[in-house]
Amino acid sequence: MSDNKKAMLTDIFLKETAQQLQNIDKLLMDMDHDGLDSYHIEEICRIVHSIKGAANMMDFEEISKLTHNMEELLQYIGSSNQIDNSVLDIVFQCMDYLELLLADIDNGNRFTTDISPILEKIAYIVPNKVFKDNSQRSNSVFRISEYDEKVIDDAIKRKENVYLVIIEFMPNSIMKGARSLLIINQLKEMGHIIRTHPDQIEKALDNDISNGFSLILITSESRQAIIDCLDYIDEIQNITIHVIEEDFKTNNPYIETSKHLSTRFLFRQNERREIVVAIEQIDKIVRLLFELTDNRQELEQIYSSLLTAHSADGNMDKLENVIQQMKKCHQRLEEVLMDIRICTVENVFSRFPRLVRELTRRSGKKVDFTMEGNTIKMDKAIIEKIVDPIIHLLRNAVDHGIEPVSEREQKGKNLTGHIQLSVEKNNDHIVISVKDDGRGINIDKVRKAALSRGMVTEQALSQLNDKDTLQMIFKPGFSTADVISEISGRGIGMDVVKTNVERLGGTVEIETAENQGTKISMIIPAKYCLSLEK
Amino acid sequence: MVRVLIVDDTQFIRASLRLMLERHDDIEIVGEADTGTKAVSMYQRLKPDVVTMDISMPNMDGIEAVRRIISADPNAKVCMITSMGKEQVVKESILTGAKGFIVKPFYEDKVVDVLKKLAGKKEEKNT
Numbered sequence A: 001m002s003d004n005k006k007a008m009l010t011d012i013f014l015k016e017t018a019q020q021l022q023n024i025d026k027l028l029m030d031m032d033h034d035g036l037d038s039y040h041i042e043e044i045c046r047i048v049h050s051i052k053g054a055a056n057m058m059d060f061e062e063i064s065k066l067t068h069n070m071e072e073l074l075q076y077i078g079s080s081n082q083i084d085n086s087v088l089d090i091v092f093q094c095m096d097y098l099e100l101l102l103a104d105i106d107n108g109n110r111f112t113t114d115i116s117p118i119l120e121k122i123a124y125i126v127p128n129k130v131f132k133d134n135s136q137r138s139n140s141v142f143r144i145s146e147y148d149e150k151v152i153d154d155a156i157k158r159k160e161n162v163y164l165v166i167i168e169f170m171p172n173s174i175m176k177g178a179r180s181l182l183i184i185n186q187l188k189e190m191g192h193i194i195r196t197h198p199d200q201i202e203k204a205l206d207n208d209i210s211n212g213f214s215l216i217l218i219t220s221e222s223r224q225a226i227i228d229c230l231d232y233i234d235e236i237q238n239i240t241i242h243v244i245e246e247d248f249k250t251n252n253p254y255i256e257t258s259k260h261l262s263t264r265f266l267f268r269q270n271e272r273r274e275i276v277v278a279i280e281q282i283d284k285i286v287r288l289l290f291e292l293t294d295n296r297q298e299l300e301q302i303y304s305s306l307l308t309a310h311s312a313d314g315n316m317d318k319l320e321n322v323i324q325q326m327k328k329c330h331q332r333l334e335e336v337l338m339d340i341r342i343c344t345v346e347n348v349f350s351r352f353p354r355l356v357r358e359l360t361r362r363s364g365k366k367v368d369f370t371m372e373g374n375t376i377k378m379d380k381a382i383i384e385k386i387v388d389p390i391i392h393l394l395r396n397a398v399d400h401g402i403e404p405v406s407e408r409e410q411k412g413k414n415l416t417g418h419i420q421l422s423v424e425k426n427n428d429h430i431v432i433s434v435k436d437d438g439r440g441i442n443i444d445k446v447r448k449a450a451l452s453r454g455m456v457t458e459q460a461l462s463q464l465n466d467k468d469t470l471q472m473i474f475k476p477g478f479s480t481a482d483v484i485s486e487i488s489g490r491g492i493g494m495d496v497v498k499t500n501v502e503r504l505g506g507t508v509e510i511e512t513a514e515n516q517g518t519k520i521s522m523i524i525p526a527k528y529c530l531s532l533e534k
Numbered sequence B: 001m002v003r004v005l006i007v008d009d010t011q012f013i014r015a016s017l018r019l020m021l022e023r024h025d026d027i028e029i030v031g032e033a034d035t036g037t038k039a040v041s042m043y044q045r046l047k048p049d050v051v052t053m054d055i056s057m058p059n060m061d062g063i064e065a066v067r068r069i070i071s072a073d074p075n076a077k078v079c080m081i082t083s084m085g086k087e088q089v090v091k092e093s094i095l096t097g098a099k100g101f102i103v104k105p106f107y108e109d110k111v112v113d114v115l116k117k118l119a120g121k122k123e124e125k126n127t
Helices: A003-034 A038-057 A061-079 A085-108 A116-125 A146-157 A176-188 A223-229 A279-310 A314-341 A352-363 A380-401 A405-411 A443-452 A458-463 A466-474 A481-487 A494-503 B011-022 B036-046 B062-072 B087-096 B108-126
Strands: A142-144 A161-169 A191-197 A212-219 A236-243 A255-257 A342-344 A367-372 A377-379 A417-425 A429-436 A507-513 A517-525 B002-007 B027-033 B050-054 B078-082 B100-103
Touching (some): A061 A085, A085 A116, A142 A146, A142 A191, A146 A212, A161 A176, A161 A223, A176 A191, A176 A223, A176 B087, A223 A236, A279 A314, A352 A367, A377 A380, A380 A417, A380 A494, A380 A517, A443 A466, A466 A494, A494 A507, A494 A517, B002 B011, B002 B036, B002 B108, B011 B027, B011 B108, B027 B036, B027 B108, B036 B050, B062 B078, B078 B087, B078 B108, B087 B100
Parallel strands (some): A367 A417, B002 B027, B050 B078, B078 B100
Antiparallel strands (some): A161 A236, A342 A377, A429 A517, A507 A517
16 A cells, blocks of 8 residues: 555544544443443444454554454453453453554554553453364265256256356455355356255355365356356356266266265245244244233233323333334234134135045935135134044035935935035134035934933933934944934044034034934134134 | 445545545446445435445444345345454345455455456346
């Protein structure tokens, strides 16, 4: 740098650093008064870092050294839970030394201030850093998985180019991790990267990379195009590109297939940004949200009680604002969570028409199947749990509810039976029902069967109304074949249906009329937020 | 002519960069911004070929400024100016859309080289 430039920059450096020291002073004063807090420490760190950078550029070694140590001291302070005032004192002392160093520069560029005393003090406080061993050497053979092999095969068949690209960085290259990321991003625009070596290089930092890395790229571009697109990236010593030919499995010394490598995908361009989350995790969040709501409500109460005595205090308004914000935030959180948990039943119900068609075909009967309420939204957890019961009910309706064509003809009914699955919602409940226009259930036969099976005494039976009598169908004893034929009603699995619905906190109801049909309804409380596991 | 917008909250760095780049006839410094907010509005107005962006600035940091510039102009060429020990942040800025970076302390040859190459990048692809 020319003397002129240096002089000009020195001037700027002195002025600006002086201002920055003032800023740090103010932050230190605040902390001295109010106690340490991470925001202040980070700010001070940022300013010290800035001074260090400038000092480096100007070759002001002493300032560079001192600020570097200050950074470590501040980081240590920031990460420790307990710091006594003596440590903060040291920071103040650093500031004094910095002022002295600046004065030295102003006086003529020779540093006369000895900073070793303060460096010693800092070294005494900050724990020693562990020396990291950087002598990693990357394996020279590129290992690919069996799946990778297939992908390469396919690409070659499609007449695309498959290249093994080897990148070597210059010996003293820095931030190789970031550099590698730049390279990867550029190459992704040229084609598809199957794998890198070392693996997942896009996650690596400088220390993880010894002198370079390699990758396999599928592209329709030429070798020159690849080299050109990386041209603007700094500190690359060498780019070697090997073409991978058809015989790569046997004849390529650089590539080896390993059975132990799993399939991995580098982030593809149009990846669906979704993750799988366990419902229990969402439940946890919801419960915590409820807890927060309780806390907020307590806060509101305290606010109210303070209001009369402190209405003049400006802080009361601020407090109210914060409480309002919290309310809004809660609402939004709830909305987001509901959105995650809720989906329309349509997705799940779409499989039922085909199921009914299949059951009908096997039975030789004629059935028309309709669904209503597809667009209703329900908690995903609940939807999952009612699928099986619905399948049971549909099966029963086809197998036992709807009569064979001949029987329907005899009864003077429409030859094609009708089964309807409907979902309805009111404020408190969701009702999912399966209705058929078939045989219906003969309640008397139910009573007789219950008696003969010893499920109920005559006296108890006389107390039961029709509705309750029908409920006995759900008892395990009723799920046997002979009983089914007796009551010509429902079949296997009714007790399973009831158990599943009860687990969701719901109930099952039956409406029936002989020869007219049966409607079985699952009534589930509409508690959207928590999946109810009892 | 490579038109450069310099963004850095430290006057020292802005001055250093200016001194380095001014000497070159084929480089023109079209503006200087000392905050992320100013950087975003100046970018819109001046439409430079390249932006040098300080990674850490108070209020709006470099990454946020990059995000906004890129969302307004996906082809923007932003070069992060960073110091050692900030690799993770540099990577994040690359993922946000920065196309290159320069590590402090920087030297004139390097800076000019990187900025010129970055500016020339798209042009080569188009020919």
